[in-house]
Amino acid sequence: MTPLPHPSRRTLLGLAAATPLAASGVLALGAGTAHAADAAYVMAYFTESTNLGDGTDYGLHLAVSTDGLNWTPLNQNNPVVTPTQGAGGLRDPFVLRKQDGTFVVLATDLKGTDWSYNSQYIHVWNSADLRTFTGYHRLKLHDMVTHSWAPEAFWDAGRGRYAVIYSAVDSSGHNVIMVNYTTDFVTASAPQVFFDPGYDVIDGDMAVGVNGVNYLYFKRNGTLVGARSTSLNPGSFTPFTQGVAQGGTEAPTLVKSLTSGTWWLWGDTYTPNGVFYAWATTDLAAGTWTAVDQRTYTQPVNSKHCGITPITAAQYTGLLAHWGAPVWNRLKSYNFPARHVRHSGFAGRIDTYPVEPYKDSLWKPVPGLADASGVSFQSVNYPTRYLRHADYAVRLDVNDGTPAFAADATFHRTAGLADASWSSFRSHNNPARYLRHYGYALRVDPVSTVTERQDATFKVGY
Template identity: 75%
Template sequence: MDALPRSLPRSSRRRFLGMAAGVPLAATGALALGAGTARAAAHPAFVMCYFTESPDMLAADYGLHLAVSPDGLEWTPLNQNNPVATPTAGSGGLRDPFVLRKQDGTFVVLATDLKGTDWTYVSQYIHVWDSTDLRSFTGYRRMKLHDMDTHSWAPEAFWDAGRDRYGVIYSAVDGSGHNVIMVNYTSDFVTASGPQVFFDPGYDVIDGDLALGVNGVNYLYFKKNSTLAGARSASLDPGSFTEFGTAVAHGGTEAPTLVESPASDGAWYLWGDTWSPNGVFYAWRTGSLAAGTWTALDQKTYTQPLNSKHCGIQPITAAEHAGLLATWGTPAWNRLKSYNYPARYVRHSDFVGRIDAYAFDPYPDGMWKLVPGLADGAGVSFQSVNYPTRYLRHYDYVLRLDADDGTSTFAGDATFYRTAGLADASWASFRSYNNPTRYIRHADFVLRVDPVATATDRQDATFRVGY
């Protein structure tokens, strides 16, 4: 690993998992090390924080974005995928946000002080907000972590019961000349103690992410040579973590994020992010953190928020989940994922309907408003978000994006009936209004309306409607 591979800060997202639904942490006793296996029942929902970028940087936005999920796999962006808070000091932007539920049940948000991709920018500070419910953000400030001539990347925090303080870990270059994971301690996220080296295996490591007290063991995942690797310790003392297990990767992967399964089965998920502006998330599963081995999840099973980068995931209560949706709303648009090519989404390109690999620009090409069918309100028509006068319609059985000319022929060509997915009933398929033996399907990645006869046809004609 180079001294500073600009596969930069992928904030470790530490899931602070010690809270029973609706009960302040200090009242539960769940913070004690070893309480890990009982905690999954307290995870009825999750919130994700992130910033946004896209391949040509059309989606670049360095404010705080939020999404919610009932299962930690399928995500709904809030506030139309616009930021809910933006820094006003330092660089004026953030990367690598992290949400922690504090001991009193409220939240603190931390983030790297960096707007954009000027990797020469150096800040000894991190951004901080307070929040009671993640629906409003107060007390914005920056907290200084050190006086060194180096960055403070990918901050996250945890409660250290033995010190009666919060630890803040982050990536920085110390006197060794390579990136290590540092720690400072704080009681108020206003001022912090002097920095100490938390984890230094002797080579570059960034993006530390912690899971605490899992059967008496603390786990730290981090980026090592573009892979996600693990270490563990029976304590939280700086220097106590030792490497173990098998690293995972999907290309150049960073920003490890550990998430306990909500199924109360002892399983965990590990999220990782490709470091290029494409920002594709991948996920792995293990039945036990102690095993140190992971199995890649099928991309059919999870969907990241549009253009999301470097996420952090935090368990929340069902009431908090409902409150966030009530305050920020769900998107006014949808994306459609292919069933048998789940890395690909429905989009228009040169006004032709097709499925292409996420991520792409212009990203609004893959955003659709599913409106009442132009020929029958019981059906659905696909209105383009970035060309709102145009709809997907079939012409010679090929789907293309055309302007509504007001004719009954156009209305019929642009109307479809949504049905249970032909390959998976929990997904969706779309039957043509005026060619009712034909369904929308992809062939050589181009969208058509065709009869469906084989298992492959059924898979080609099945899509997930999400965000």
């Protein structure tokens, strides 16, 4: 079998502003039915840098969000648990809230990008709270000489069992979506073909019971396509949408807003590597999607092939308290939202995500070196260096301990000049000037025009 190309699945000073917990609602989601108490989301993913170097980790990573769009990585974006069997790594993790309110985590048994590695198993963990993980094992799904990619699960009420869907090559010679049924994720029924439209498909993601209709989104030829059925029977789904894509896109993830009628469709690109895009609709039945403004969402750094599940406010708070939020931030450009502040050759600039090496775009905000009510930006990978201006150009220089350096490296955070919900940074020793980009290079300049205000506006996040 020849695999599809790159077939992955998916505080200082209050700098990372808190988002109010969302109101709740009862919703049907691919990762299980949302409950009335749900007010936030958890994202499961693995990490992979563009060169498979620093920032690549094939363990289970988690992030949380109150709005489903902006994410706080947990455990400093390090894994919370790592497989010890099979390939010793995972891809494409998925979190399901089971009928008893506890969670099960499923993932592809694959470490790295050896697409010739065929595993008949998937990784499984149980968890009461996503803080501790128990009962780790692998679940065997088939005896075929093929993979078991991108496992997900949903509750099939008619059968009284969970359905585990995944991608595998069957006797047709191309990838189809298979299904096995289980009550305990320890043993499973024999595999069946769940969805075979006659061409290669991988990365199935479900939304179950939406106004009496079930939706399956999948990857076809680098696009995300939807199928639907009024039943959950294998073979009953029919494609009904045009493909949605941004470059080569895979790993569709359907997410329902907890506060409105909006649905989001997340997709993960493999060209360039690992960039998430989001589309929105208020009518899932129509199957038409509109690209979401990149200003409104930010993915965890180096994240790949995510799964998103609703959680309660208490679970959200518990996860943050247990695993902790990052000690670093990223700064996103307002008028070039695909770009983040980074250093390159010790010069400050904004560059398109993903940044390589990725730590060039991570900043530890500390109390201002010249005024503790301000902020200075300490480099994560060069901790003796700080962003400072010299002749109004912004550089990453070693702190020499002088008052002049401290003043050059201190900024005062204000409401965003182009959007008050974002942030701008006024120079401490040149208070008529603000941190801004010009030709993608960072400077401190006077700001007066609409464009200059946009250049000087940033989102502080992760």
